[in-house]
Amino acid sequence: MSKPSKEIFKAYDIRGIVGKTLTVDTARLIGQAIGTEARSRKISTVVVGRDGRLSGPELSDALSAGLMASGINVIDVGRVATPMLYYAAYELGHLSGVMVTGSHNPPDYNGFKMLLGGDTLAGPDIQDLYRRIVEKDLAEGEGQLSTHDIADAYLDRITGDIKLARPMNIVVDCGNGVPGAFAPTLFRRLGCRVRELFCDVDGTFPNHHPDPARPENLQDVIEALAKTDAEIGLAFDGDGDRLGVVTKEGNIIWPDRQLMLFAADVLERNPGAKIIYDVKSTRLLKPWITENGGVPVMGRTGHSFMKASIKETGALLAGEMSGHVFFKERWYGFDDGIYAGARLLEVLSRVDDPSALLNALPNAVSTPELNLATAEGENHRLIETLQKEARFEGADEVVTIDGLRVEYPDGFGLARASNTTPVIVLRFEADNETALERIKADFRRVLSSVTSAKLPF
Structure with missing residues (x-):
């Protein structure tokens, strides 16, 4: 069996093109590598x-077969949303699970998100799985397979805790993703009252891509809100x-403004x-959290x-x-869009006009996320160079915990x-358009000194 493609072992997960960089044989090997790592951590069962x-x-x-080949017992919870897999990992007592998901990638992609003993595998841990496969450093054994339906327990856990102050009239767009099998049921x-858009999995x-970070994927929700008496729209x-x-x-x-409501x-x-x-979030969060009696932490x-960071800081x-x-x-x-939707409705149900509450959250002039394409690995080298050498005009602070976030008196x-x-x-944000253009110009100057690539702004 040939070794898997190294490029699918990403920073936060494993992800590749099905049948090309991610095959059934590769999935089995990855399962055996995860199982080997689980055993080294004294874990016996993985969901x-x-x-x-x-x-x-x-x-x-194939993943399950690999896990069992390493001696790990597998609990298969079937077709679920990623947060339901996390919930199952916590509730079934093992704090360990692997989700087979392509997240918001195109249909021909798939991959794995991994949790062992309560820790999300990332960075060096994921690279070590690749090493285990290449070096054939793989445990062997005979694990057992069982199945479990987690859906009712998950829905009961949320409905037992979250209570709406009044019934709400909502649009829910699942983009034909797996939340369609669960989210409308939960909200009902x-x-x-739920108007479903593309909730069949x-x-x-076939309708639009299930990625609410892109405005074009929210147009159906916007249209449904305009044409019906629904008061708010959720998309997953x-x-x-x-x-x-x-x-x-x-x-x-956008999510950084949603966070304001949740924080308050x-x-x-x-x-x-x-x-x-x-580091990508609005600079308006820091004063908002402080004014609401909290301690803001950038991560x-x-x-x-x-x-x-949640574990470290409490x-x-x-x-x-x-x-x-x-x-x-x-x-x-753990990150859970379905639960976050329920928490949002809990807050919004306390007011007569949910949209007015949301629209009143502090806002700034900002760009969407912009991408500057580079050669493989070049992006990290360029950022390291800028962290060492770049000088920004009129900046109050340069934060380097994740790239360069340059804080100016009127933007970032x-x-x-x-x-x-x-x-x-x-990404750029400022108090007004003039300040935004000045900040972009400063970044244009600095980036042009290290790359000849065409800048996207």
Whole structure:
């Protein structure tokens, strides 16, 4: 059996093109490597789940076979959202699970998100799985397979805790991703009237891609809100760990502003709590968290880094611009878009006009996330050079925990190396358009000194 493609072993997960860089044989080897690592950590059982992609069943079966070949017992929870796999890992007592998911990648992709003993595998841990396979450093044994349906327990756990102040009238767009099998049921059980858009699970994603971070994927929600008496719109990504929110008028409430609402709610009950936000998030979060009695903490982008930071700091809430929100208060500290949707409705149900509450959250002039394409690995080298050499005009502070976030008196600019693709991620925010243009010009000057590539701004 040939060794797997090294490029599929990413910073936060394993991800490849089905039948090309990610085959059934590769999935089995990865399962055996994960099982070997689990045994080294004295773990005996791993939960396995899959999203709605067409390749899910065969890859899940192969992964499970590999885990059992290493001597690990497997509990197969079937087709679930990623947060339901995490929930099963916690509730079934092992804190260990592997989710077979392509997240928001195109239909021909799939991959694995991994949790062992409560720790999300990332960075060096994922590279070590590749090493185990190449060096044939793989345990052998005969694990047992069992199955378990986690859906009812998951839904009961949420409905037992979250209560809406009044029934709500909502649009839910699942983009044919796996949340369609669970989210509408949950919101109806919470007392909502639900208009479903693309909630039948279809791994070809025939309507639009299940990625609420892109405005074009929210147009169906915007249209439904305009044409019906629904008061708010929710959208989910392909595996259910991210949430999109749209107001009645069609305004998209980006995740860093969603975090403001969640932070104010959590801090009402837990004054002095730490709230984590990533380097891509708005600079308006820091004063907002402080004014609401919390302690703001800026962290690195990436779900595995966020979870590690929650453990280190004891934070009760964390969120990142990509849409991953992590509730530690009343929940488990993992990213769960479906649960976040329920928490949002709990807050919004207390007011007569949910859209007015959302629209009133502090806002700034900003760019979307911009990507500067580079050669493989070049993005990290360029950022390291800039961290050492770059000088920014009129900057108050340069934060280097994840790339370069340059704080100015009236805005910020960000350049960081993506950990999943060979691009430099850029984002700019300011008090007004004039300040935004000045900050972009400063970054243009600095970036042009290290690269001749065409800048995307």
